[in-house]
Amino acid sequence: MHHIGYLLTEGFQVMGLATQTVFEYANKVAGEEFYVLQNFSAAGGDQRSSLGVGIATRKASTADQIDTWVVCGVGNPLESPSSPEERAFLQDVVKDARRVAAICTGAFVLAEAGLLHRRRATTHWVFARDMQTLFPDIQVENDRIYIVDGPIWTSAGMTAGLDLALAMVEKDLGDEVSRGVAHNLVMHQHRSGGQSQHSEMLTLAPKSDRIQNAMNYARKNLARALTVDELAEEANLSPRQFSRVFTAETGMSPAKAIEGLRLEAARLMIEKSRHPLEIIARETGFRDRRHMREVFLRGFGVPPQSMRREVRS
CATH class of the missing domain: 1.10.10.60 (Homeodomain-like)
Known part of the structure; x- marks a missing residue:
């Protein structure tokens, strides 16, 4: 069993939660409850999304045995930086988690926590140049769907998070299960991380x-x-x-x-x-x-x- 914790910051974009469906269907295709998902935030309670909808979360400090952490992005990371509590939490959990991932502008949260220091990373192309300017020690690749650098995974714009999640399923459960998930979700192809963000x-x-x-x-x-x-x-x-x-x-x-x-x-x-x-x-x-x-x-x-x-x- 693999436990995935989603860390939701204030004003997170709900599209990031769509990646949870990839893990839901991985359980269906695999025929077992391999993935267990929970939503967390620094303070716990309802966390407001960019749409104003509240999502119930547990207090992050109560999390136990989380194998993968996923940080959802916000609409404008330059206007909504992470809190000191969120940064301190990520700095602590990265020691024990198998991997830490960021969807879209969630990469800024990892960068602010120092988790991308001297690593390759990507984010939404609109903010890639800002990330490189603010964090010159990061090798920002602004034209990639997702990047895996050791235990740190980052993805481009929101739909690229689906590709990142599917790549996790393939790594955990194999190519046959990931193809089955893609087929069920009508994802026409499993895009490799090296693909361009642009068409x-x-x-x-x-x-x-x-x-x-x-x-x-x-x-x-x-x-x-x-x-x-x-x-x-x-x-x-x-x-x-x-x-x-x-x-x-x-x-x-x-x-x-x-x-x-x-x-x-x-x-x-x-x-x-x-x-x-x-x-x-x-x-x-x-x-x-x-x-x-x-x-x-x-x-x-x-x-x-x-x-x-x-x-x-």
Whole structure:
């Protein structure tokens, strides 16, 4: 049996509690009550969330035999720093807990308690630069879904906490159980910690269905050459109209957007497969491995080989 304690700070975001469902379903899939969850706060009693809803908690100092502590984030950690009691508590429990995790901006609480000193960590990208400025001794990686550095786990934005929780389940109960949980929760994939917080498709965010349809078509056909005429036909527009509308809705040309989609697809293949780079370049529509390297350097500042080494490490 594995005991998980959630430390809720004042104004915590309720989305952080959604990760508890991952552990709930892990028990169902495993066919036993492996995880036992409890909510705590420094003072105990009802702890108010960012929505104003109170959640019943136990006083943290009464906690006993907690294997994993999870700290939920708040809306703006710069305006809501942790209390001295919360920091002192975390400094004490880290000695006995198997692991301590932070969801989203909960990483600031760990940082304020000194638990991230000289460690790799991530947080929501909006506050990553602030964290690096306030805590220069931390190696903040602002473009990662989650990071595991020894017993300390940190995740990016709120939904990334689900990926972190699922990774814990995989570590504790194995790949088969974690896949079963993901299937039950309709999580389409288990994102590795090294994945980027950003998606090229989300960044583009076209406003009309016709441009969205063209983008979906492009994403499904990246392995071959794609022309403006072909995409325009998919959007039921003339090539000239398509280019104009596409640029107005996405802020970039069709050619630049397609390059971004190829870059994202190649990055995902590097993170999730062991295919040679030549095959990845071909499958994602780059002319060759050299062309892919040029685009990687422009887009990420590192070549594909370096990204692969980082993911494997």
